[in-house]
Amino acid sequence: MSFEPPDPSLKRPARSAWLGSLIEWLKGYLSGGNLIVRVGVIVLFFGVAFLLKYAAEHSQLPMELRLVGVALGGVLMLGFGWRLRHQRESYALALQGGAVGLLYLTVFAALRLYNLIPASMAFALLLLFVACSALLALLQNSRALAVLGSAGGFLAPLLISTGEGSHVALFGYYLLLNTGILAIAWFRAWRILNLLGFGSTFVIGSLWGFQFYRSEFFATTEPFLIAFFLMYVAVAVLFALRQPPNLKGWVDGSLVFGVPLATAALQAALVKDFEYGLAFSALALGGFYISLAALLFRRSGESLRLLCESFLATGVVFSTLAIPFALEGRLSSAFWALEGGAMIWIGIRQSHLLPRLFGLLLQLLAGLLYLEAGYRIDWGLPLLNSLYLGAALIAFAGIFSAFYLDRHWQQSHPLERRLTPLFFAWGLLWWLGGNFQEILHFAQGVDESSWLLLLLTATAVGAELLRRRLDWPRLRLVSLGLLPALLLMLVAMGQVHGHYLIGWASLGWVLMFAALYWIIRELEWDEMPPQLQRYWHAGNFWALCWLLSLETAWRIDWLIAGGASWELSGWGFVPLLMLLLLMHGGRWLRWPLARLTDLYSTIIAAPLAAWLLGWGLLVNFTSPGDPSPLAYLPLFNPLDLTMLALLLALLQWWRRAGGWLLAQGLTARHCFMLLGGSGFLWLNGMLARTVHHWAGVAFMPDALFGSQILQAGLAMLWALLGLVGMVVGHRRRYRLLWLAGAGLMGLVVVKLFLIDLSNTATLARIVAFLGVGALLLLVGYLAPVPPRQPQLESVEEQP
Numbered sequence: 049m050s051f052e053p054p055d056p057s058l059k060r061p062a063r064s065a066w067l068g069s070l071i072e073w074l075k076g077y078l079s080g081g082n083l084i085v086r087v088g089v090i091v092l093f094f095g096v097a098f099l100l101k102y103a104a105e106h107s108q109l110p111m112e113l114r115l116v117g118v119a120l121g122g123v124l125m126l127g128f129g130w131r132l133r134h135q136r137e138s139y140a141l142a143l144q145g146g147a148v149g150l151l152y153l154t155v156f157a158a159l160r161l162y163n164l165i166p167a168s169m170a171f172a173l174l175l176l177f178v179a180c181s182a183l184l185a186l187l188q189n190s191r192a193l194a195v196l197g198s199a200g201g202f203l204a205p206l207l208i209s210t211g212e213g214s215h216v217a218l219f220g221y222y223l224l225l226n227t228g229i230l231a232i233a234w235f236r237a238w239r240i241l242n243l244l245g246f247g248s249t250f251v252i253g254s255l256w257g258f259q260f261y262r263s264e265f266f267a268t269t270e271p272f273l274i275a276f277f278l279m280y281v282a283v284a285v286l287f288a289l290r291q292p293p294n295l296k297g298w299v300d301g302s303l304v305f306g307v308p309l310a311t312a313a314l315q316a317a318l319v320k321d322f323e324y325g326l327a328f329s330a331l332a333l334g335g336f337y338i339s340l341a342a343l344l345f346r347r348s349g350e351s352l353r354l355l356c357e358s359f360l361a362t363g364v365v366f367s368t369l370a371i372p373f374a375l376e377g378r379l380s381s382a383f384w385a386l387e388g389g390a391m392i393w394i395g396i397r398q399s400h401l402l403p404r405l406f407g408l409l410l411q412l413l414a415g416l417l418y419l420e421a422g423y424r425i426d427w428g429l430p431l432l433n434s435l436y437l438g439a440a441l442i443a444f445a446g447i448f449s450a451f452y453l454d455r456h457w458q459q460s461h462p463l464e465r466r467l468t469p470l471f472f473a474w475g476l477l478w479w480l481g482g483n484f485q486e487i488l489h490f491a492q493g494v495d496e497s498s499w500l501l502l503l504l505t506a507t508a509v510g511a512e513l514l515r516r517r518l519d520w521p522r523l524r525l526v527s528l529g530l531l532p533a534l535l536l537m538l539v540a541m542g543q544v545h546g547h548y549l550i551g552w553a554s555l556g557w558v559l560m561f562a563a564l565y566w567i568i569r570e571l572e573w574d575e576m577p578p579q580l581q582r583y584w585h586a587g588n589f590w591a592l593c594w595l596l597s598l599e600t601a602w603r604i605d606w607l608i609a610g611g612a613s614w615e616l617s618g619w620g621f622v623p624l625l626m627l628l629l630l631m632h633g634g635r636w637l638r639w640p641l642a643r644l645t646d647l648y649s650t651i652i653a654a655p656l657a658a659w660l661l662g663w664g665l666l667v668n669f670t671s672p673g674d675p676s677p678l679a680y681l682p683l684f685n686p687l688d689l690t691m692l693a694l695l696l697a698l699l700q701w702w703r704r705a706g707g708w709l710l711a712q713g714l715t716a717r718h719c720f721m722l723l724g725g726s727g728f729l730w731l732n733g734m735l736a737r738t739v740h741h742w743a744g745v746a747f748m749p750d751a752l753f754g755s756q757i758l759q760a761g762l763a764m765l766w767a768l769l770g771l772v773g774m775v776v777g778h779r780r781r782y783r784l785l786w787l788a789g790a791g792l793m794g795l796v797v798v799k800l801f802l803i804d805l806s807n808t809a810t811l812a813r814i815v816a817f818l819g820v821g822a823l824l825l826l827v828g829y830l831a832p833v834p835p836r837q838p839q840l841e842s843v844e845e846q847p
Contacts, residue, residue, distance in 0.1 A: 122150035141193045148181040178228035191238045202248035219272035233283045237290040250310040277311045288355045301394035301403045309387045331370040337363030382441035384414035389445035430490045439482025446475025501556030504533045505563045527567045547602035597622040613673045617686040627656045650708040668733035672747040680741035
């Protein structure tokens with residue numbers, strides 16, 4: 049059964065948290081009633097306190113007489129205020145509050161400063177005053193009187209303190225004051241009084257403990273800390289029980305979550321020198337809260353459901369933290385972050401803005417505390433250490449806060465809506481940073497990359513599963529972020545290791561690519577823009593091509609200790625296979641190739657085609673094609689075979705994607721020129737590599753261009769290509785092909801006449817002249833120039 053907020057007209061103000069309540073009460077105190085009287089009471093109280101301190105140092109009167117005078121003055125003020133309670137209510141209440149404060153001040157000074165009365169008498173008097181002030185406040189239903197009397201009581205030790213004295217007397221005195229507050233809470237739900245007592249007790253206790261919390265004080269301090277803790281847990285329960293029927297179960301988040309936070313912090317300082325002290329403390333605290341939640345729910349049921357849920361969550365947190373506390377000590381920052389998330393939860397449930405903002409601020413402070421005080425004691429236990437668990441709990445608090453604010457978007461403040469994405473990113477960064485830190489500490493070498501791949505994959509898959517279960521669209525950013533993470537890992541691992549499929553990293557890459565395609569397939573059915581889908585499909589496929597290409601080249605180079613052409617062939621062979629997969633893989637892969645044929649065979653395949661053309665041109669001009677340990681044979685070597693297969697595959701892809709290429713502005717003429725030019729350059733490169741290997745000419749531009757053997761071979765090759773082009777162009781009526789062949793033949797003739805014949809004729813020159821001349825005669829016989837006809841003006845026309 050979900051918690052329904054009460055009628056808006058019956059809600060408490062949004063600023064009902066402790067700071068807002070205190071400001072409102074002070075404003076009412078100073079603006080309502082007789083302002084002069086109220087300010088006068090405050091001034092009188094401070095004046096008497098300073099007078100006592102001054103008299104102790106300078107006056108000649110006996111101290112007993114001075115204290116009795118102050119006490120009589122307080123009693124007279126109290127009686128006079130009680131007498132005027134019906135005629136002048138505000139004046140009477142102010143006098144009574146000031147009088148109670150003076151009596152507290154007098155007894156505490158007599159006990160602690162001057163040792164004039166025994167402790168038993170002082171405690172009896174203080175107990176009497178506590179009971180008296182509580183009774184007066186209840187009889188007159190005056191919250192102001194209760195606050196005045198309690199505030200005076202808490203201030204008394206601070207105003208007359210000389211820096212000496214027993215902490216047992218101080219805490220015993222505060223125990224009596226808190227007993228009065230607990231007694232009032234039994235009858236009245238006065239939140240400002242509860243917060244005043246809680247804040248004063250734990251703040252003053254913290255100020256004392258900052259200097260004196262040591263193991264030797266444990267026996268005299270721990271009982272008081274437990275007593276204060278139990279008192280304010282009881283006050284929080286009574287506050288929920290004493291609400292009006294329409295607000296039954298209303299929770300004071302400041303007490304419910306502030307009491308365990310303050311207690312845990314003080315306990316941590318007190319038991320820091322005890323082995324497993326904090327672990328046992330956390331376990332005891334967790335068991336207490338879980339038991340209390342079960343007991344309250346069994347007794348009160350749905351009326352206290354929110355309070356029971358709050359106690360149960362606190363108990364689970366403490367019980368969980370007992371393990372890391374037992375292993376490595378403090379996790380204060382993580383506890384602060386969890387308390388911040390709990391404040392946001394309770395603030396949303398009760399429509400209070402201030403607790404939610406305080407919860408957000410508390411999480412930021414927790415992160416700063418973690419960075420300032422984070423440390424590691426290496427027990428050899430991955431994950432079970434304070435450094436990791438602290439970061440993980442801070443991450444959980446941030447992500448939970450973002451989720452709960454998103455879930456209650458309409459109830460959140462505009463400022464919270466702007467902060468929600470930042471806290472989501474905050475939580476995600478703490479999650480990744482904590483895990484990354486753990487991997488760097490415990491993993492070594494390649495294992496770091498393997499665990500990083502697993503971390504990124506598990507984070508993205510977990511985010512996608514939670515997105516579907518929780519219906520939280522913001523988690524889509526995490527699942528889609530797997531592709532940029534994969535690209536970063538490709539760059540980083542390539543730089544560090546030189547290749548990718550190393551040990552368990554191979555499994556990591558398989559899982560990551562499988563997760564990527566699973567995420568995309570799941571998101572296709574949601575409201576995901578088609579353009580974004582195309583980007584992710586393309587990015588995944590190109591990343592896979594890069595990984596396989598680099599890995600294949602590395603493996604070939606490792607297996608074959610020979611020429612560089614083997615390794616270079618891997619960079620062309622793998623993209624070639626991937627292009628063939630895009631064209632024919634739809635027969636076996638129903639998704640995504642068969643379902644998205646147009647996308648994969650055009651947009652995704654086009655960059656592969658461009659890569660193959662660029663790779664072919666680069667290696668053709670720069671690589672000598674050394675196939676060692678094998679001997680070089682023209683065409684029958686890894687480089688030339690890859691180039692031939694590349695051109696054939698590109699020709700096939702051109703035929704399949706011709707319509708899409710035409711829509712992109714690439715006509716058949718352009719494709720013919722690209723493929724024809726690439727083929728022509730490849731044949732020239734193959735001839736140059738043959739001359740290099742067979743004739744011993746260095747594979748350098750100057751040496752090759754100066755080689756008469758290469759020049760003669762080029763003349764014969766060009767003449768042969770020109771002949772083939774003219775014959776095929778004539779018979780198929782491809783005008784462009786015929787013109788290309790004729791132009792090539794013309795270049796051959798010019799080239800022959802430019803050959804230097806002044807030197808001694810070589811066999812190469814003679815063969816070049818004779819071969820080219822025979823080819824020209826054959827061309828003249830077989831392929832006369834075709835007549836000009838309109839149909840030949842097109843790029844490709846059937847006869």
